[in-house]
Amino acid sequence: MLSHRLKKTFTRPTRDVAHQIRRFATKPEAIKLDLSPCVRGILTDVQDPDTPIDISGWVSSSRISKNVAFLDIKDGTTYEGIQCVIRPPSLLPSDIKNGTGVQVKGIWSEGKGKQKYEVHVNGTNQGNVDVLGPVDELFPMIKSSHSAQYLRTIPEYRWRDQSLAAILRFRSQVETTLVNFFDSQMFIKTHPPLVTASDCEGAGELFKIESSSKLKNDEQFFGKDAYLTVSTQLHLEVICAALSRVWTLTPCFRAEESDTNRHLSEFWMLEAEIAFVDHVSQLTKFSEKMIKSVVKNLADDHNGMGSNLINTVDKATAQIMIDRWEMLLSKDWDSITYTEAIKIIQDAVDSKLVEFDTRPIWGDSLKSEHEKWLAGKYFKNPVFVTDYPLEEKAFYMKINEKIAEEAGTTVACFDLLVPDIGELIGGSMREHDLQKLKNEIERRGMDTTPLNWYLKLRENGSVPHGGFGMGFERLLQYLSCTENIRDVIPFPRSARNCLC
Numbered sequence: 040m041l042s043h044r045l046k047k048t049f050t051r052p053t054r055d056v057a058h059q060i061r062r063f064a065t066k067p068e069a070i071k072l073d074l075s076p077c078v079r080g081i082l083t084d085v086q087d088p089d090t091p092i093d094i095s096g097w098v099s100s101s102r103i104s105k106n107v108a109f110l111d112i113k114d115g116t117t118y119e120g121i122q123c124v125i126r127p128p129s130l131l132p133s134d135i136k137n138g139t140g141v142q143v144k145g146i147w148s149e150g151k152g153k154q155k156y157e158v159h160v161n162g163t164n165q166g167n168v169d170v171l172g173p174v175d176e177l178f179p180m181i182k183s184s185h186s187a188q189y190l191r192t193i194p195e196y197r198w199r200d201q202s203l204a205a206i207l208r209f210r211s212q213v214e215t216t217l218v219n220f221f222d223s224q225m226f227i228k229t230h231p232p233l234v235t236a237s238d239c240e241g242a243g244e245l246f247k248i249e250s251s252s253k254l255k256n257d258e259q260f261f262g263k264d265a266y267l268t269v270s271t272q273l274h275l276e277v278i279c280a281a282l283s284r285v286w287t288l289t290p291c292f293r294a295e296e297s298d299t300n301r302h303l304s305e306f307w308m309l310e311a312e313i314a315f316v317d318h319v320s321q322l323t324k325f326s327e328k329m330i331k332s333v334v335k336n337l338a339d340d341h342n343g344m345g346s347n348l349i350n351t352v353d354k355a356t357a358q359i360m361i362d363r364w365e366m367l368l369s370k371d372w373d374s375i376t377y378t379e380a381i382k383i384i385q386d387a388v389d390s391k392l393v394e395f396d397t398r399p400i401w402g403d404s405l406k407s408e409h410e411k412w413l414a415g416k417y418f419k420n421p422v423f424v425t426d427y428p429l430e431e432k433a434f435y436m437k438i439n440e441k442i443a444e445e446a447g448t449t450v451a452c453f454d455l456l457v458p459d460i461g462e463l464i465g466g467s468m469r470e471h472d473l474q475k476l477k478n479e480i481e482r483r484g485m486d487t488t489p490l491n492w493y494l495k496l497r498e499n500g501s502v503p504h505g506g507f508g509m510g511f512e513r514l515l516q517y518l519s520c521t522e523n524i525r526d527v528i529p530f531p532r533s534a535r536n537c538l539c
């Protein structure tokens with residue numbers, strides 16, 4: 040009945056509604072509903088010469104001579120700018136500096152120099168320049184180049200730096216590529232919680248959370264201890280047990296004090312969980328395909344993804360990037376077991392091929408220096424290391440049948456190591472047998488209570504499954520050859536560093 044009434048209203052508007060619509064449409068001062076054109080849009084959808092055009096952005100450079108002034112306008116939607124040619128230069132407001140927010144009205148014209156097109160501003164009917172947001176003399180971004188360290192001290196302005204802005208555009212494009220990749224593989228993007236009652240990795244790196252009003256008394260907001268998640272895996276497994284192929288990209292939080300160029304306290308992790316897989320190699324192959332889908336878009340310059348990065352760095356860095364992308368696509372990535380990795384490292388140390396702070400023996404964790412050497416120098420490409428010792432890894436990993444050559448028990452897991460960064464992905468098969476999982480939790484002396492819900496998952500319809508987590512910033516850092524992880528996330532957080 041209701042839907043019938045609605046249909047009637049919309050197909051045949053009452054006289055009242057029709058009158059309202061007419062009144063609005065013909066009102067001369069009707070609000071402008073379209074967005075004003077952005078630089079990327081103007082350069083993609085090129086107008087015919089002699090069309091009036093309206094550009095809003097920030098001045099990235101200016102040059103004034105006796106007869107003419109040039110303004111380069113950028114708005115951050117692309118690395119490219121639009122040159123405005125102003126004649127006579129007296130049309131230029133006096134307070135123009137780099138970083139000034141402006142609106143330029145002029146005529147779209149064929150360019151005379153390097154630019155294919157430019158905007159001519161020639162006076163009253165032929166355009167003008169309006170200042171929307173002036174900058175003062177002390178504005179640090181008037182200078183065009185600053186060190187990355189200095190820029191980190193001015194978080195409110197640093198993304199106005201052209202190379203850094205390119206990183207944020209890149210970040211957005213990588214996410215879009217991954218959304219499309221997972222969609223093409225029939226995965227469901229899902230949204231696990233960031234507030235959790237369990238320590239997924241069991242490494243004790245949790246941030247505890249409490250409402251500030253409850254801190255004064257002994258009450259707890261959630262009625263129990265609650266934390267910011269270190270990994271959404273456990274919740275993702277719940278959803279995987281219903282939807283088979285799921286993924287997510289969320290912030291994760293770790294109270295690690297390590298002050299390195301690849302650690303953050305708040306970082307984004309891409310996690311995928313897949314039902315009905317039996318072997319770690321299915322996970323490694325899949326994750327290789329996932330990363331290559333991003334690299335392929337870069338190498339093909341899909342949507343200007345590659346040129347966005349290349350055109351905002353110096354020539355030498357651009358070449359390093361291009362070589363890296365080509366190398367990543369050039370062949371299938373190697374995969375070795377942890378036991379083989381230890382042997383390779385020991386042999387290299389013993390034959391004085393390389394020196395490390397520590398010479399690892401079976402059972403030790405691989406240190407960052409070992410990981411970077413294996414990928415960067417030995418394989419010169421990403422390499423999967425599988426089947427680590429049980430004691431090195433988290434409780435949920437599936438235990439392998441023991442192989443004679445191994446000095447101890449291993450689990451069905453993998454790390455993806457990449458040159459310069461080290462670990463980019465950690466993943467594993469999950470123990471889906473209730474009793475075996477219980478035994479392992481007890482053996483480790485862990486409290487089972489916070490994990491009861493997770494164990495219950497194994498009571499009904501529990502099937503073989505596995506998954507992985509990839510540090511999103513580490514991927515961006517690696518592909519864009521950025522030295523410090525703090526420069527690929529808008530507002531980096533690490534110990535004693537939460538500037539705004």
Ligand code: 4AD
Binds near residue numbers: 239269270303465506
């Ligand atoms: O190896 P991790 O600890 O694996 C997990 O948390 C699993 N539960 C994931 C899963 O199977 N769903 O973390 C995964 C990745 C690391 O390989 C690394 O790239 C990144 O997360 N990572 C960090 N990135 C930046 N800063 C930190 N502090 C990071 N800690 C881990």
Ligand code: MG
Binds near residue numbers: 454462464465
């Ligand atoms: Mg790991």
